[in-house]
Amino acid sequence: MFTAVLTRVRGLWVALVAGVALIVGVGLAAPANAAVPPEVIIADTFATRTVTADTFADYLFNVPAGNWTAVATLTARNNTATAAALACSFLIISESSTNNTSVVATVGPNGQLASLSSGTARAVATTGVVRLRCAATTATTNMSVFNVNIMATRVNAITRVNLG
Numbered sequence: 001m002f003t004a005v006l007t008r009v010r011g012l013w014v015a016l017v018a019g020v021a022l023i024v025g026v027g028l029a030a031p032a033n034a035a036v037p038p039e040v041i042i043a044d045t046f047a048t049r050t051v052t053a054d055t056f057a058d059y060l061f062n063v064p065a066g067n068w069t070a071v072a073t074l075t076a077r078n079n080t081a082t083a084a085a086l087a088c089s090f091l092i093i094s095e096s097s098t099n100n101t102s103v104v105a106t107v108g109p110n111g112q113l114a115s116l117s118s119g120t121a122r123a124v125a126t127t128g129v130v131r132l133r134c135a136a137t138t139a140t141t142n143m144s145v146f147n148v149n150i151m152a153t154r155v156n157a158i159t160r161v162n163l164g
Contacts, residue, residue, distance in 0.1 A: 039066070039154040043130075048146040050079075051086070056135035057145050063128045063152055068092055070152040071119040072132045077144040078107040078114075084141035086114070088134040092122035092152075107143060121158050 041063060049057040059072075076086045083106055091100045100120070107114040122128065130152050136143050 041130075041152045042149070043151075044149040046147055048144045051135050051143050051145055052141060053136050053139045056133050058131060058133050059148050059150060060129055060131040061150070061152075063092070063124060063130055063154075065124055065126050065128075066154040067121070067123045067156065067158045068128065068130070068152050068154055069119065069121040069158070070130050070150060071117065072148070072150045073115065073117040074132070074134070074145055074149070075147040076105065076107050076114050076116065076134070077146075078109055078112055079142040079144060080140065081109050082140075083108050083112075084143070085137040086116070086134060086143055086145075087137050088116055088118060088132060090118040090120055090132050091130075092120055092124065093129040093131060094122055094124045095126050095128075104137070121160075123158060 041061065043059070043061050045059070051057050070090070070092060072088075072090050074088070078084055085104050085106050087102065087104045089100055089102045101118050103116050103118045105114045105116050116134075118132075130150060132148065132150060134145050
């Protein structure tokens with residue numbers, strides 16, 4: 001009986017000390033370099049958009065402050081009788097600048113398909129925009145863009161390495 005009372009009193013004492021520590025801000029704290037779980041934003045559509053040299057398709061969404069990497073994939077179909085190029089730019093727009101990547105694929109004539117993918121990374125101080133923009137490169141080309149998927153992931157840090 002005495003042991004049960006002592007255990008209960010110790011349990012209350014531990015709870016009281018933990019409560020006081022929480023109020024005054026003393027206690028366990030995560031180290032400054034603790035890993036932050038990644039945040040992932042996935043944006044996708046199966047809807048078809050028609051692009052020409054004068055009409056482009058834009059796919060975009062906002063991201064909050066942080067370090068972001070993003071990848072995009074899509075499928076394109078050439079609706080004309082000659083092979084033509086589809087040019088896509090992929091970027092993360094921050095408050096002061098952008099970080100672009102571009103990809104161009106030649107799509108065969110008469111309904112042939114091509115897949116494109118691209119990636120980019122950027123530090124965003126306040127709010128940013130992830131944008132994929134695609135257009136045909138010649139005035140007589142008509143293409144369909146569909147199965148678009150964009151995935152943005154917030155990371156702890158971005159390190160750029162010069163390859164050459």
